[in-house]
Amino acid sequence: xxxxxxxxxxxxxxxxxxxxxxxxxxxxxxxxxxxxTLVMPKKHVRNVLEADEETVQKCILTARKLxxxxxxxxxxxxVNILTNCGESAGQSVDxxxxxxxxxxxxxxxxxxxxxxTEQDLESVxxxxxx
Ligand code: 5GP
Ligand code: ZN
Numbered sequence: 001x002x003x004x005x006x007x008x009x010x011x012x013x014x015x016x017x018x019x020x021x022x023x024x025x026x027x028x029x030x031x032x033x034x035x036x037t038l039v040m041p042k043k044h045v046r047n048v049l050e051a052d053e054e055t056v057q058k059c060i061l062t063a064r065k066l067x068x069x070x071x072x073x074x075x076x077x078x079v080n081i082l083t084n085c086g087e088s089a090g091q092s093v094d095x096x097x098x099x100x101x102x103x104x105x106x107x108x109x110x111x112x113x114x115x116x117t118e119q120d121l122e123s124v125x126x127x128x129x130x
Contacts, residue, residue: 004095008042022055023062028099032110035074037100039063046094047085055096063098076102080112 006012008024017037018025028036039062045051051059060081067079080101084091101110 002044002093002095004038004040004093004097005044008040018062018066020062022058025062025066025100033076033102033104033108035070035076035100035102037066037070038097039066039100040095040097045096047091047096048083049085051096059096059098063100067100067102070100070102074102076104078103080110 001009001011003012007014007026015027016024017027018039022042023039024042025037025039028038030036039059041051041055041059043055045055048056063081067081070076071079080103081098082101083096083098103110
């Protein structure tokens, strides 16, 4: 059983922020910023590409609601809501989860930068459309 399924089954303790029949939200053990939260479906599914639409919907709507609550109550100035899908994207736990990472200032322990690569946009577009 995966580590998040064990948390969902209360075999491993966690700090629960929200729970209903389908979704669990807990504080991330690593707290990249204060209030860093994980929102996950109770049923095991590997990632956002493998999940059914209803599961994704429930998780993302819960994440949005909690993000608003976290930003307000922890006096954050912004928030990243993201999901890593696959090892190359940084996914380390193979149970779908959305990170809520409240942002405070540029000294946050998280840095998200968009570098640039040279690409022929027309050939990229053609390849995506297949
Ligand atoms: P990923 O890298 O898969 O997107 O994110 C996995 C997250 O799960 C990491 O941020 C990591 O800190 C968190 N995590 C891993 N194990 C545990 C745990 O046992 N409890 C909690 N609360 N978080 C965990
Ligand atoms: Zn699982």
